Amino acid sequence: MGHSIAxxxxxSGLSIDTLRYYERIKLLDPPERDAAGRRNYSEEDLAxxxxxxxxxxxxxxxxxxxxxxxxxxRGTASAGRRKxxxxxxxxVVAERIEELRAxxxxxxxxxxxxxxxxxxxxxxxxxxxx
Amino acid sequence: MGHSIAxxxxxSGLSIDTLRYYERIKLLDPPERDAAGRRNYSEEDLAxxxxxxxxxxxxxxxxxxxxxxxxxxRGTASAGRRKxxxxxxxxVVAERIEELRAxxxxxxxxxxxxxxxxxxxxxxxxxxxx
DNA sequence: GGTTGACCTGGAGCGCACTCCAGGTCGTAC
DNA sequence: GTACGACCTGGAGTGCGCTCCAGGTCAACC
Numbered sequence: 001m002g003h004s005i006a007x008x009x010x011x012s013g014l015s016i017d018t019l020r021y022y023e024r025i026k027l028l029d030p031p032e033r034d035a036a037g038r039r040n041y042s043e044e045d046l047a048x049x050x051x052x053x054x055x056x057x058x059x060x061x062x063x064x065x066x067x068x069x070x071x072x073x074r075g076t077a078s079a080g081r082r083k084x085x086x087x088x089x090x091x092v093v094a095e096r097i098e099e100l101r102a103x104x105x106x107x108x109x110x111x112x113x114x115x116x117x118x119x120x121x122x123x124x125x126x127x128x129x130x
Numbered sequence: 131m132g133h134s135i136a137x138x139x140x141x142s143g144l145s146i147d148t149l150r151y152y153e154r155i156k157l158l159d160p161p162e163r164d165a166a167g168r169r170n171y172s173e174e175d176l177a178x179x180x181x182x183x184x185x186x187x188x189x190x191x192x193x194x195x196x197x198x199x200x201x202x203x204r205g206t207a208s209a210g211r212r213k214x215x216x217x218x219x220x221x222v223v224a225e226r227i228e229e230l231r232a233x234x235x236x237x238x239x240x241x242x243x244x245x246x247x248x249x250x251x252x253x254x255x256x257x258x259x260x
Numbered sequence: 261g262g263t264t265g266a267c268c269t270g271g272a273g274c275g276c277a278c279t280c281c282a283g284g285t286c287g288t289a290c
Numbered sequence: 291g292t293a294c295g296a297c298c299t300g301g302a303g304t305g306c307g308c309t310c311c312a313g314g315t316c317a318a319c320c
Contacts, residue, residue: 004266004267017308020269036268036316036317037267038267038268054237058230058234076247086240090238093234097230097231099187103185103187104188104224104227106184107216107220111220114210114213118209145278145279148278148279155277166285166286167286167298168298
C-alpha cells in the first residue's frame with residue numbers, strides 16, 4: 001500500500017539519494033520496510049516530506065529543520081517551540097521577499113538603461129541616413 | 131581619494147577576504163594600487179561592487195556574474211547579451227518571489243494550526259474548572 | 261536457474277562561496 | 291629604531307547540501 005523510494009522521490013521532487021540522506025541525518029523518521037528490507041513510505045511520511053521541502057524552499061537550513069523534526073517527535077508539549085520556529089521563519093521569508101523586490105527594481109532600472117541604449121543605437125543610423 | 135580595502139568592505143558589506151577572492155576569480159577588475167601596493171578602490175569600483183552584491187542577493191551564481199563581468203569588459207557591443215542576462219535573472223527573481231509567497235501561505239496555515247492548539251489547550255482547563 | 265532491475269549499505273567525493281592562515285612588507289607614531 | 295597595525299600573497303581549509311560509487315541482496319520474469 002505504501003510508496004517505494006522511487007515514488008516518494010517522484011512525488012517530493014527530491015532524489016532517491018536525498019531521501020536516504022535526509023533519513024540518515026534524522027530529518028525523516030525511518031519509514032516502514034517491506035519483507036525484503038525496502039523502504040515503504042506512508043502518506044503521512046510523504047506529507048511530512050512535502051512540508052520539509054516547503055521549509056527548504058524558504059531557505060531554512062537543514063540544522064533548523066532537524067530541530068523542528070526532533071521537536072515534532074516529542075509531541076504536543078513542543079508545539080510552542082515549533083510554532084516559534086515557524087513564526088521566525090515567516091519573518092525571514094517576508095524579509096527575503098522584500099530584498100528580492102528591491103533587487104528586482106534595480107534589475108528593472110538596468111534593463112531600462114539597456115533599452116535606452118538600444119533605442120539610441122537604432123536612432124543614430126536613422127539620423128545618419130536622413 | 132580612493133578607498134582602502136577595509137572601507138570597501140565596510141561599504142559593500144562584504145569581508146576583506148571576499149573582496150580579494152572576487153578579484154582573484156575576476157568578478158572585480160583589479161583596483162588601483164597606492165605606492166605601497168595597497169588596493170585603492172574608486173567610486174566606480176564601489177558602484178560595480180554594489181551592483182554585484184545585488185545580483186548575489188537575487189541568487190545569481192558567481193559563474194553567471196563572471197560572465198556578466200566579462201561581457202562588461204568587452205564594452206558596448208556586449209550590451210545585448212548583458213541585457214538578456216538581466217532579463218533572465220528578473221524572471222528568476224519573479225518566480226522565486228512567487229515560490230516564497232506560496233511557502234509563506236503554508237507557514238501561515240501551520241502557524242494558525244498551532245494557535246488553535248494553544249486556544250484548545252487553554253480552553254480545556256477552563257471547562258475542567260467550570 | 262540465470263538475468264534484470266530496483267533496492268540496500270557505508271563511505272567517499274563534489275561544487276559552491278567563502279574563510280582562514282602563515283609569513284611577509286609598509287608607513288606612521290612613539 | 292622599533293613597535294604596531296593595516297595591508298599583501300599563495301594556498302589550504304570549511305560548511306553546506308547533496309551526489310555518486312562499489313559491492314551486495316532480493317523478487318520477478320524468461
